[in-house]
Amino acid sequence: MENRRVLFVHQEITPYLPETQMSLVGRYLPQAIQEKGNEIRIFMPKFGVINERRNQLHEVIRLSGMNLIINNTDHPLIIKVASIQKARIQTYFIDNEDYFSNKKYMAFDADGKFCKENDDRIIFFARGVAETVRKLNWSPDIIHCHGWMSCLMPTYIKRAYKDNPLFNESKVIYSIYDDEFSETLRAGLDKKMKVQGITAKDMKSFKEGDYVNLTKAAIDYSDGVVIGSEKINAEVEEHLRASGKPFLEYHSPDDYVDAYEKFYDGFLNK
DSSP states (O other), X not given: OOSOEEEEEESOOTTTSOOOHHHHHHHHHHHHHHHTTOEEEEEEEOOTTSOTTTTTOEEOTTTOOOEEEXXXXXXXXXXXXXXXXXXXEEEEEEEOIIIXXXXXXXXXXXXXXXXXXXXXXXXXXXXXXXXXXXXXXXXXXXXXXXXXXXXXXXXXXXXXTTTOTTTTTOEEEEEEOSOXXXXXXXXXXXXXXXXXXXXXXXXXTTSSOBHHHXXXXXXXXXXXXXXXXXXXXXXXXXXXHHHOOOEEOOOOTTTHHHHHHHHHHHHHTO
16 A cells, blocks of 8 residues: 555554553554555544643644534634654644643543543544644545544544545544443533534434444444454444444554555555
8 A cells, every 4th residue: 555645533642642552553553554655644632631841742823723613612623733753753633722631631530530521522523633634635545543532533524524525535444442431421412413414314323422332333434444452342343243344353563554554455446
């Protein structure tokens, strides 16, 4: 695979966040795909626990300034960027003071409580990525989403942006990890995520805002799926195997890059 454009939408990337299976993939997969002769863009949320000074984040003024309306309220979209010089990769951060930078945690606060705004945060993240890519005027061949916080991305791309020339030929791949949570998002996620292009039928998939249903919906709106952990939720796995979607079994860190590259090519060579 060469000269492809791959958009990575990550929940976690090290060194900005602690090392986990997911954050290590976020760090090394884009670099490997770029080194194979492809063009990449990487996005993640700018969680408040990320040290901006240590990681040398700075705001990209030309990309910031847009407001996203969620639940009839305007929320400013701020775009920041940081580089890992030795890897020659750059990461864009989706930020907003109310949702991300002012909250010194990820999905769970210091007391272990599930953030009540997680519903708004995943909407803001997905829409923020899509709108920023539009501003960049950059058309991805592959959009590879990692982690449950990117679960709305497939629906937005396949419905809200289906007629946009930047996205109408993009193939969306969703990676499932063992990042399950037992809580449920606030009621009304389906209505909050409504924008032009998303139908009442689409919204039904998000009426129950729990991990299993969110992941099932991400599977249903993706072109392909990657099993990113050795073990994933059993109900989700059953849904995936019955869905008829092309999927890639789990691969260890030793060989996942070549497996992912081949999986990408299966969509682009059709």
